[in-house]
Amino acid sequence: MCRSIKTLFNFEPPATELEIRAASLQFVRKLSGFSVPSKANEAxxxxxxxAVAAAASELLAELVTTxxxxxxxxxxxxxxxxxVARFSA
Structure with a gap:
């Protein structure tokens, strides 16, 4: 999975639509192999x-935790x- 996709559930304040869309964009980029799609694939x-952003928003809204x-x-x-611990010499 992409390292730039962050956990969005169970934070205060909750994840914003912008954060959900950014994670969705990274997910679609990873699946497709394109960081920027061609004009033919843009739509x-x-x-x-x-679609991924909508599914992610629905998921986050329905998840429960104690x-x-x-x-x-x-x-x-x-x-x-x-x-720092991982990359320091």
Whole structure:
């Protein structure tokens, strides 16, 4: 899976439509193998992004958990710390 696709569920504040669309775009890019589709494939690519975004929005709206919502800033700090540990010499 693409490294740039982030977990969107159980955050406070909830994921925005922009974040969902960005993840959907990355997913369709990964599936298709195109970072930018040709003119011939542009319409199909755009429809796929919209369909994936709609499905992702529906999924996020229906998921339930008893866990406390995660804080975006805390999770970003943890990710930076993992990155430093992973890539430092």
């Amino acid at each position: 199909a690519f755009a429809r796929a992004v919209e 866990a406390e919502p995660k804080n975006r800033d805390d999770e970003a700090a943890k990710a930076r710390a993992r990155s």
